Amino acid sequence: MFRIITFIALTFAICSVSNAKENLPALNIFANNPEISLMTLSPDGSRIAFKTFQNEQEVLLIKDIATGQTLGGTALSGIDVKVAYFIDNFRVILRASEYKKLHGFKGMHNVSSAFVYDLKTKEVRQLLTPGYGIYKGQTSLGGIVGLSPDKKTAYMPAYYRSDRGYNVYTLMKVNLEKKKKPKQIFIGTSDSVDFFVDENGEPLVRERFNDKTNNHRVQSYINGEWIDIFSETTAYRYRSFSGLTPDRKSLVMTKTGDNGRRQYFTMSLKDGTISEPIFSRDDADVEQVLTDIQRVVYGVRYSGFKPSYAFFDQQLTQNFKIIQSAMPESSFSLIDHTPDWSKMIFKLEGGEQAGEYIMFANNSFSFLAASRAKVSADIVNPVSEYSYKARDGLNIPTLLTYPKGKTKQKLPVVIMPHGGPESYDRISYDWLAQYLASRGVLVIQPQFRGSKGFGIDHLLKGRGEWGKKIQNDISDAVIALSKENMIDPDRVCIFGWSYGGYAALAGATFTPDLYQCAISINGISDVESMLDFEKREHGQYSETYSYWQEVINKNSQDENFLHDISPINFVDKVKIPVLLIHGQRDKVVDFDQSDDFFDALEDADKDVKLLELKGEGHYLLKNESRIKALTAIDDFLKKHLF
Numbered sequence: 001m002f003r004i005i006t007f008i009a010l011t012f013a014i015c016s017v018s019n020a021k022e023n024l025p026a027l028n029i030f031a032n033n034p035e036i037s038l039m040t041l042s043p044d045g046s047r048i049a050f051k052t053f054q055n056e057q058e059v060l061l062i063k064d065i066a067t068g069q070t071l072g073g074t075a076l077s078g079i080d081v082k083v084a085y086f087i088d089n090f091r092v093i094l095r096a097s098e099y100k101k102l103h104g105f106k107g108m109h110n111v112s113s114a115f116v117y118d119l120k121t122k123e124v125r126q127l128l129t130p131g132y133g134i135y136k137g138q139t140s141l142g143g144i145v146g147l148s149p150d151k152k153t154a155y156m157p158a159y160y161r162s163d164r165g166y167n168v169y170t171l172m173k174v175n176l177e178k179k180k181k182p183k184q185i186f187i188g189t190s191d192s193v194d195f196f197v198d199e200n201g202e203p204l205v206r207e208r209f210n211d212k213t214n215n216h217r218v219q220s221y222i223n224g225e226w227i228d229i230f231s232e233t234t235a236y237r238y239r240s241f242s243g244l245t246p247d248r249k250s251l252v253m254t255k256t257g258d259n260g261r262r263q264y265f266t267m268s269l270k271d272g273t274i275s276e277p278i279f280s281r282d283d284a285d286v287e288q289v290l291t292d293i294q295r296v297v298y299g300v301r302y303s304g305f306k307p308s309y310a311f312f313d314q315q316l317t318q319n320f321k322i323i324q325s326a327m328p329e330s331s332f333s334l335i336d337h338t339p340d341w342s343k344m345i346f347k348l349e350g351g352e353q354a355g356e357y358i359m360f361a362n363n364s365f366s367f368l369a370a371s372r373a374k375v376s377a378d379i380v381n382p383v384s385e386y387s388y389k390a391r392d393g394l395n396i397p398t399l400l401t402y403p404k405g406k407t408k409q410k411l412p413v414v415i416m417p418h419g420g421p422e423s424y425d426r427i428s429y430d431w432l433a434q435y436l437a438s439r440g441v442l443v444i445q446p447q448f449r450g451s452k453g454f455g456i457d458h459l460l461k462g463r464g465e466w467g468k469k470i471q472n473d474i475s476d477a478v479i480a481l482s483k484e485n486m487i488d489p490d491r492v493c494i495f496g497w498s499y500g501g502y503a504a505l506a507g508a509t510f511t512p513d514l515y516q517c518a519i520s521i522n523g524i525s526d527v528e529s530m531l532d533f534e535k536r537e538h539g540q541y542s543e544t545y546s547y548w549q550e551v552i553n554k555n556s557q558d559e560n561f562l563h564d565i566s567p568i569n570f571v572d573k574v575k576i577p578v579l580l581i582h583g584q585r586d587k588v589v590d591f592d593q594s595d596d597f598f599d600a601l602e603d604a605d606k607d608v609k610l611l612e613l614k615g616e617g618h619y620l621l622k623n624e625s626r627i628k629a630l631t632a633i634d635d636f637l638k639k640h641l642f
Helices: 027-031 314-326 431-438 456-460 469-483 499-510 527-538 543-553 567-573 592-603 623-640
Strands: 037-041 047-054 057-064 070-075 080-086 091-101 108-118 123-126 153-161 167-175 183-189 192-197 203-210 215-222 225-233 240-244 250-256 262-268 286-291 297-302 308-311 330-337 343-350 353-361 364-370 383-389 395-401 411-415 442-446 487-497 517-521 578-583 608-613
Touching (some): 037 080, 047 080, 153 183, 153 192, 167 192, 395 431, 442 469, 517 623, 592 608, 608 623
Antiparallel strands (some): 047 057, 080 091, 250 262, 286 297, 383 395
8 A cells, every 4th residue: 555645744764875974875876767757647546657677677567556556567678768648547658769770761760659558458569650651761750649539549640751752741540459550631741840639630730830931830720721820930939839728729829928938828720819828927937838638738837946837727726836835845746647636646856855756635645656765865965046146247046956964165066057058957856966965065056048947038148158158157156156155166076968068168178277177978069060960960941950050159150159169179278187978879969079079188188088888878868877977977076076
């Protein structure tokens, strides 16, 4: 039986590991992926499904909540499951990616697919397969835009080779009960990007974006014809169409409103009339529109270091506020719920929690599982909010992870800028920050200009500021905390991943006297080469390439701009040891970004190490890769910072 936890005091009985210096937690406690993830709830609220490990193999398990009995499961060998959800009490949809070859095409590709696991038959089956009733050369086949009322059919978009010999994005009818070739519901267009259907699978809306003309439009299916209800010219889409209102008479759109925050609007399917903002706050952006399986919207999640929610049902909104007020230091993330909202699953992080799944029902909480059972409360280091002023007066929201039990003075510090760069950090269990704090280090995570979640002005101030004002914001964190005597300015390391890796290398080259060491995971050293990579991967006229042009150089006409913000061109300025870690099959940031920087530093007789992670991508998904990375980081910091 799952134990009941009182509403006011939520406690977890998990093992204790000392955080004393002579008995530090083992690296694998931090490096290993969570033992339990992707938890989802059956429609009747009696079962949960989740991803876990058995005999070091990743599996999906389905359990009865009342008895704890395992009802079924399947191995997940070779696929990385990103999303899991029940479509009824017996079937679970899995959205996953595989690194594989495509027949007739060169090289290896990241292919996303959808699978259905049937608890009755204990079988798992792929829903769309390249070349089986659809075009064979496509890699994004995991999307489901709706289900038939009897749950026997899924409606899924895919490219289909037309009679004219070119590929059109088409809505397909896919059998959920047995393997059958998918059928076309209606032929799309080469520039279609999304579809919306009614409760019976009939077409309602299609969204289109043409890379060459930069035309973004929305069409409504009226009396057998596609009618434009919205159209604009833009290099990349900044309006997001993500759901339908419950009456299916309007499309849901989010965009930046007059208050500088992302807001929620509706667009009439009849004539494209856009409503006034429905969900809107002056202190947060609408970060995500919450929908059911049929893409019908029931609420939104707002941005912030801790998530907050609002719903059409005002009582539900009030209930969420009460739930969150029970543990104000913790971050509650809504994971899943029954259709009638009688049962809800939350993931609890922050405070002393490393990720606990809990269910709220009948006005009380019940513990379901610890996502990281080996991480006890006494080794979770506290995370707090902080802010400082950049040199031009801009406020920089920041997260600080303190080493538990240490005096908050003259601490060694790792400044850890996030990736993106247009993303932001949240109060959660950050395995790298927690590892560093366990070693007595203060971790600073600045939300520099260009970070999402803090309003459009904060975001846009980062455009064209790679290596410039963004880097100043990061440097100013060290200066601000040094003035408060919180950190030891002679023991500062800069450490980042992806864009954060770029910032680490920029710190080593552009402000070499500020840091004692630098660590980059899958980072960027040559911005011009990065843009060339994006052009090759996505095309010169793609919105992806247009977006990066805007974010990085803001379409600067200075022919030296990219050269001047690329750390690889300034290796002669490096005075500190540098550690480079990169996944050999990274499809987001090319491995050559680290390899070339390593060669340049080595040729310049600098102190540099490169750890190449074979068979690993951008996100270091394998436990063994993370342990190798963390071992190298630990050895490096023992020598240069601790």
